[in-house]
Amino acid sequence: MPYEGCGLHNRGVVIFMTSKTQISRGTLLEAMAKDIQAGVFTPGTWLKQIDLENRYGATRMEVRRALDQLSSKRLVRHVPNRGYHVHALDDRQADEIREVRIVLETAAADTIVQNATAADRQELRALAQRFSDLVLTGTLLEQYEANVAFHIRLLKLCSNQELVNLALDIRGRGPSAPATQWKTRARIEQSGREHFLMIEAIEAGDAPALRSILTAHIRQSAEKELARIQPPQRRRG
Amino acid sequence: MPYEGCGLHNRGVVIFMTSKTQISRGTLLEAMAKDIQAGVFTPGTWLKQIDLENRYGATRMEVRRALDQLSSKRLVRHVPNRGYHVHALDDRQADEIREVRIVLETAAADTIVQNATAADRQELRALAQRFSDLVLTGTLLEQYEANVAFHIRLLKLCSNQELVNLALDIRGRGPSAPATQWKTRARIEQSGREHFLMIEAIEAGDAPALRSILTAHIRQSAEKELARIQPPQRRRG
């Protein structure tokens, strides 16, 4: 019974890079956060310091500092004398974080509508179009990244920089691994359509509409009835 | 021209403790955060590692780790080869953080109203009463702490634990030093009355009323017209 806090247990499974890409100090944190969010390290994986040194071409001290910062951001958890592992959210936490995302991003809606210029809307349309295109032709990771790009561009129209930073942090903590993001093809296409609906709401100056689209959009992937209904598996019967 | 980012410049002014209180590793962060929020270290103060070692009876490594975590929380800023200093918020950031606080705490209002039991309301009344009592008899620090205690107790009635954690984090980042919290005696007394109004709203099950009281309550100390009107000081002439 090695660890009680998480279900998965792929210990020490770390993907190496062929070439040690020298990563400067400030961006190591971002690189690791990105890899966690992109699903390179699945929830529950133990992050060994030596492997991280090799993967990112960083010193032990830089790795340790980045791990500490990641556990400040609640992306990884630290167990003394055991190390750091990717934080695995349970259903309740995932729901709660989703609701907080809704709170923050809808709070940003008012100033987004106020501040968006025609040029901004044009950029948003391009990003929304890129996402829709990738639904057919792209990989899951590309779709995920295009989606993130759209939402970040949208958020940055908000006047309140602190709100933007907080929303981005919370976004990074959510269960956003590409593999679990969208349940069905239909849901992806619906997401793509909603992006355009947001732009229309912005163009119409209709902040309440933007809020309601955002709310529905963020709640999208909350279709986990199947997992709930299944009874707990019995060991012998 | 030592540092461009903050107005104050009391470098190296650190208060020592007579006895080295041995502080365990997990709480060093909290102790430092509390001291910053309580105004022991004023905004802009440089936090020298040696002084912190002496003050908290910690090793250099623990101090460094705590400083890194504090800069993750945006309570201090790190300048390479210069050290760490308490983050000084400008007016804009203070306003923005206040608005984010309003967003988060009003978002918690619904479940607070739903979850509050009679016992909870009783505890809240006791804390509100303690604050009101301290307006006459207590020190500024005691008033500040009683106010924090009331707000924390209120927040913890919210079902969404992630929302609570985030609200507490943001609360810790705001300009909450006791000295700058309440402008006038009248404002303190008004704050005390608003605490009771919140409890009444909870008792009446009136979440919208709670939200509106909270909004006004948090915007309380935003009376800084005087500082704005003064022209920039001229050097000669």
Added chain:
DNA sequence: TGCAAACATTTTGGCGCCAATTCTGAAACC
């Protein structure tokens, strides 16, 4: 064969030392 204890390996975490950089204060210079 199943279980448990002891050993070997791996990994984390902390401590100390020293180089690089910055700050201070005083002397020199304009």
Added chain:
DNA sequence: GGTTTCAGAATTGGCGCCAAAATGTTTGCA
């Protein structure tokens, strides 16, 4: 008199080494 320069002091920050803890394996025993 005020500014600049320069050496000494102080501080930060990084690197390497080693102990403590945990994990995995093998051996011993019933």
